[in-house]
Amino acid sequence: xxxxxxxxxxxxxxxxxxxxxxxxxxxxxxxxxxxxxxxxxxxxxxxxxxxxxxxxxxxxxxxxxxx
Numbered sequence: 001x002x003x004x005x006x007x008x009x010x011x012x013x014x015x016x017x018x019x020x021x022x023x024x025x026x027x028x029x030x031x032x033x034x035x036x037x038x039x040x041x042x043x044x045x046x047x048x049x050x051x052x053x054x055x056x057x058x059x060x061x062x063x064x065x066x067x
Contacts, residue, residue, distance in 0.1 A: 004021075
């Protein structure tokens, strides 16, 4: 659909619809843009065994679990 017929509507309402459609277009175009990649920190070390989620997030004070 390329056009919407606003014939018969008062001018202020037709303009409001135009503004609303433009805002939706901008919102959609912003949502589609790819986000910047996040650079993760790395520390040197050796693997000594499996880790639980609690152990991984212990130093930041959260478990990572929801619920």
